Amino acid sequence: MATRSGRKPVVDVSLMESTTPKRKLRSSDAQRHQIPVSEPMNRKSSRRRLNSSPESPNDKQVSKHMQIDEETFDDGFSKLHSSPAKFLFKSHTAKPDWNPKDIEHIKAAKEVLHVSTAPTIIMCREDEQSRILNFCKTCVEQEKAGSLYVCGCPGTGKSLSMEKVKEQLAAWVRESGLQLPDILSINCTSLTNTSDIFMKMVGEAQSQKKRNASSTPLQHLQRLYSQKAESSSVKMMLIMADELDYLITKDRAVLHDLFMLTTFPFSRCILIGIANAIDLADRFLPKLQSLNCKPHVVTYRAYSKDQILKILQQRLIVLPYVVFQPQALEFCARKVAAVSGDMRKALCVCRNAIELLEVELKASSKELHHNEACDTSAPELVKRQEFGVVTLDHMAVALSKTFKSPVVETIQSLPQHQQIILCSVVKLVHGGKKDTTIGELNKSYVDNCRSASIPPMGTSELSNMFTVLNDQGLLKLGQSRENKLRRVLLKVDEADVLFALKGIRFFRNWLQ
Secondary structure (H helix, E strand, O other): OOOOOOOOOOOOHHHHHHHOOOOOOOHHHHHHHHOOOOOOOOOOOHHHHHHOOOOOHHHHHHHHHHHHHHHHHHOOOHHHOOOHHHHHHHOOOOOOOOOOOOHHHHHHHHHHOOOOOOOOOOOOOHHHHHHHHHHHHHHHHHOOOEEEEEEEOOOOOHHHHHHHHHHHHHHHHHHHOOOOOEEEEEEHHHOOOOOHHHHHHHHHHOOOOOOOOOOOHHHHHHHHOOOHHHHOOOOOEEEEEEOHHHHOOOOOHHHHHHHHHHHOOOOOEEEEEEEOOOOHHHHHOHHHHHOOOOOEEEEEOOOOHHHHHHHHHHHHOOOOOOOEOHHHHHHHHHHHHHHOOOHHHHHHHHHHHHHHHHHHHHHHHHHHHHOOOOOOOHHHHHHHHHOOOEOHHHHHHHHHHHHOOHHHHHHHOOOHHHHHHHHHHHHHHOOOOOEEEHHHHHHHHHHHHHHOOOOOOOHHHHHHHHHHHHHOOOEEEOOOOOHHHOEEEEOOOHHHHHHHHHOOHHHHOOOO
């Protein structure tokens, strides 16, 4: 009933709730409830429609909801400006249904989950990124050289953070009115010789001047940073050396000389070394510590389950439809965090799960089309199948294919003492170290056996097991005059060993 002014009287909601029975929403109703749609037109007279308020509460809610959707999409990925995901979002006024048989839908979902798609916000790494940026700001502001070592397991966001730091540093320099340093990004795996890094630095620092042909690039840099007259005319240089552990030589001279460049009295060099080895600074740079020039260390820990889930949800939020069951994403995050905490693995598993759904629907579609003539319910079933999402079952199969390879089955079928040897190798090389020695491995093996109250094998039996594991391609044994100095290299993925042995209670505590 309307008043004379045309406005509806206020109704006590509590009275309605106490008398009107609640109706359970179906799954389709719940989905429609989340999508802002216009309400059906009320049957009012023309006078009532004219007297209605132009901004009713429902209109305000819809407007607010649409604004939130736009802000959420703006937090997406900058690289998707021409992607199918953004195209689909802009070309539909309401969220379209997810259809895994649609090529554009599949392409958009896979694109946001690809490793090469860099997000605009590096989530769960704000603290580490802030520390690196503040280090660079201090060096630039004070025109002071310095060195930083960034370490962490693979897939923990180190390289992504470096790209973001470069953008933030450039923006800060423009606002502060300072001079932006020359930025040299080097992937050390691309160097033919480890000493070529000094050649690249010389080309960046002295591109306008000719250096003495009789001096090496390293000597030229050392002379340049030792004299105030020459160095003052050279801009600050920020060097980001990724995969720094590839510069490790027998005498470690290249690493020492590289970090020592930041200690010269008129050095203009800011060095950030990035590698997977967490303890590289302690194992390979003791000389720098004695010279009081050990770099500051920023460590990237493996992603936890909650962090992996949060990152996956942030990537998928730019899609205008739901692709995964929430339980499937949580299952993926929990399993990947338990094995390695590698975000790249999580993205790969999700993409594989989408492909499994594709294959499943193609097979069911062919079967239903084949029986369509004799089954009247087939077209409706095809329609229902087209709008399925990635379920927990798809994710379980994708995880199994990603981690449970033939290598995993081989490791699980090994005798217990050979599994203990592999477990010992993983513990010794964990954190980025490439190999160990038979002497270190023997000690670790004996310690692990004693901690589990298991009699260790003798020297000859242990040597035979090393040979067996070498023949199976799980380990690689080097050559040396002394047996205890022979290098032992893990030939399989560390994640495969962890996945194979963490399921066995005997090894679970060792591999935490």
